[in-house]
Amino acid sequence: MIFIHLFIYNLFCVFNSHALDTFIAAVYEHVPFFPDPNQSPVTREEALSLMNKNIDVLETAVQAAAEKGAHIIVTPEYGICCFNLQRDSVYPYLEDIPDPEVNWIPCSEPHRFGPAQVLERLSCMAKTNSIYLVANIGDKKICNASDARCPEDGHFIYDTTVAFDAEGKLIARYHKYHLFHGEDQFNVPKEPEFVTFDTPFGKFGIFICFDILFHDPAVALVISHNVDTIIFTTAWFNLLPHFSAIEFHSSWAMGMGVNLLSSNIHNTSLHMTGSGIFSPDKLGPYYYNKDTDEGRLVTSELKSHTRNCPTHSLVNWNLYATSIEHFPPGTNVFNGTIFIDEFSLTELTEPQGNYTVCHNNLCCHLNYNILEKQSDEVYVLGAFDGLHAPSKVFHIEVCTLLKCKSLETCVEAGETASTRFESFSLSGSFATSYVFPEVLLSDVQLAAGKFQVLNDGRLVSLPSISSKPLLSVSLFGRNYGKDPQK
Ligand SMILES: *[C@@H]1O[C@H](CO)[C@@H](O)[C@H](O)[C@H]1NC(C)=O
Numbered sequence: 234m235i236f237i238h239l240f241i242y243n244l245f246c247v248f249n250s251h252a253l254d255t256f257i258a259a260v261y262e263h264v265p266f267f268p269d270p271n272q273s274p275v276t277r278e279e280a281l282s283l284m285n286k287n288i289d290v291l292e293t294a295v296q297a298a299a300e301k302g303a304h305i306i307v308t309p310e311y312g313i314c315c316f317n318l319q320r321d322s323v324y325p326y327l328e329d330i331p332d333p334e335v336n337w338i339p340c341s342e343p344h345r346f347g348p349a350q351v352l353e354r355l356s357c358m359a360k361t362n363s364i365y366l367v368a369n370i371g372d373k374k375i376c377n378a379s380d381a382r383c384p385e386d387g388h389f390i391y392d393t394t395v396a397f398d399a400e401g402k403l404i405a406r407y408h409k410y411h412l413f414h415g416e417d418q419f420n421v422p423k424e425p426e427f428v429t430f431d432t433p434f435g436k437f438g439i440f441i442c443f444d445i446l447f448h449d450p451a452v453a454l455v456i457s458h459n460v461d462t463i464i465f466t467t468a469w470f471n472l473l474p475h476f477s478a479i480e481f482h483s484s485w486a487m488g489m490g491v492n493l494l495s496s497n498i499h500n501t502s503l504h505m506t507g508s509g510i511f512s513p514d515k516l517g518p519y520y521y522n523k524d525t526d527e528g529r530l531v532t533s534e535l536k537s538h539t540r541n542c543p544t545h546s547l548v549n550w551n552l553y554a555t556s557i558e559h560f561p562p563g564t565n566v567f568n569g570t571i572f573i574d575e576f577s578l579t580e581l582t583e584p585q586g587n588y589t590v591c592h593n594n595l596c597c598h599l600n601y602n603i604l605e606k607q608s609d610e611v612y613v614l615g616a617f618d619g620l621h622a623p624s625k626v627f628h629i630e631v632c633t634l635l636k637c638k639s640l641e642t643c644v645e646a647g648e649t650a651s652t653r654f655e656s657f658s659l660s661g662s663f664a665t666s667y668v669f670p671e672v673l674l675s676d677v678q679l680a681a682g683k684f685q686v687l688n689d690g691r692l693v694s695l696p697s698i699s700s701k702p703l704l705s706v707s708l709f710g711r712n713y714g715k716d717p718q719k
């Protein structure tokens with residue numbers, strides 16, 4: 234049997250003799266110099282001067298990553314330019330980025346296309362350090378007024394992530410599809426782009442920030458394009474209990490069964506921090522620091538091929554929850570707001586127990602055992618099945634166990650706790666097969682090695698869970714099929 238397993242493993246995982254089984258990835262959390270959002274449009278020279286200040290910092294990180302043997306480094310969204318700018322102020326920062334099919338090394342041929350000082354510098358950084366380099370900048374494309382979609386100012390402007398190979402060649406260009414509220418300086422591409430590239434250490438796919446909440450291109454890159462590693466450039470502000478950067482991004486990697494290289498910008502007053510190197514079975518290393526304004530390079534060795542290796546078995550997310558009798562509801566089930574969604578909630582009043590709460594078509598079951606309950610701390614079990622407020626553009630199915638500040642104010646989850654759990658088992662009757670498991674410890678730390686997901690969809694603790702107080706345990710489902718049509 235052992236030999237058969239080894240054989241199958243080799244058959245699926247080793248594609249050719251030049252391929253690497255593992256590689257070293259780096260992500261850099263950068264404290265960007267932002268342009269002044271109120272400034273009137275600056276000259277190209279002034280724009281370049283600000284962007285070069287950022288690239289100087291990124292260059293130091295790229296050199297440090299190369300010294301550590303990294304094959305690829307990812308730098309964040311808005312790491313170089315364009316944060317919070319009005320549309321008419323953003324032009325001097327943009328370059329016209331050609332389709333990578335043109336086969337271009339900007340470092341060697343900087344004048345082949347229009348002005349491209351930023352692309353040239355990035356390409357030279359990749360080449361000099363022999364490293365794949367990913368960065369986020371702004372792309373502009375002249376459009377024709379006869380195109381009904383062409384903006385009045387005659388340009389499409391895109392939030393764009395580019396990748397260079399270790400020779401400095403432009404190998405990928407991705408235009409962000411799901412812009413977040415306020416990103417009005419940019420346009421939405423006509424169709425979502427599925428951007429991938431092959432390397433000796435696996436197949437990569439790219440998307441940006443808010444894209445992670447939607448099916449296209451994010452899920453399709455994994456399901457239909459079979460990428461091994463996602464490159465995720467982001468400017469993500471942390472929101473508890475379900476949307477803290479390291480928490481949500483690591484759970485996406487685990488739920489989808491891919492590597493995810495997540496690079497966030499760092500700005501404590503904007504609540505932006507949390508970058509990491511995540512894989513289906515490894516929550517980190519990561520960087521999360523809400524106290525000081527310091528960037529950080531994170532590196533880690535990863536498996537090159539995640540998709541075809543038998544490490545990630547398929548989970549049937551509702552198998553357990555739909556096969557058991559409902560536990561009795563708590564003595565008091567009530568409607569309460571968590572963040573901004575109205576959940577069905579019940580309080581965990583006993584040191585141990587079994588509860589079921591339901592909301593619309595979702596029933597969540599919890600079995601738990603509290604090690605030492607702090608009498609002033611309130612924990613609830615919640616269920617939510619519906620469109621996520623306030624914009625109601627995506628449908629979520631969530632089972633969650635979390636600490637609330639009080640029963641009246643579950644809106645805010647709080648960042649610290651002192652109650653430790655001996656064990657928990659959480660499951661839900663999900664209609665979706667896209668469920669992301671999240672476990673957060675006090676002080677917003679990930680619970681690496683302290684929980685696991687069973688094939689029947691239960692999220693269960695491991696014995697070491699009792700070593701740290703618990704903030705929240707969630708199964709965060711996305712039902713893409715129930716999203717409103719765009
Ligand atoms: C704009 O489109 C019209 C009609 O298709 C075409 O005749 C014209 O040459 C185009 N202009 C440019 C600048 O591409």
Ligand SMILES: *[C@@H]1O[C@H](CO)[C@@H](O)[C@H](O)[C@H]1NC(C)=O
Pocket residue numbers: 264265266267500501502503526
């Ligand atoms: C964080 O962002 C704010 C708002 O854009 C800005 O005023 C501040 O200078 C930034 N902080 C740092 C350390 O760059």
Ligand SMILES: *[C@@H]1O[C@H](CO)[C@@H](O)[C@H](O)[C@H]1NC(C)=O
Pocket residue numbers: 568575
């Ligand atoms: C609680 O929410 C459910 C569905 O979301 C609703 O049907 C019910 O009326 C609410 N109950 C109260 C007391 O507001």
Ligand SMILES: *[C@@H]1O[C@H](CO)[C@@H](O)[C@H](O)[C@H]1NC(C)=O
Pocket residue numbers: 585586587600
């Ligand atoms: C919870 O349910 C399980 C079986 O479903 C049972 O073995 C256990 O005793 C129950 N625990 C409590 C505290 O009721």
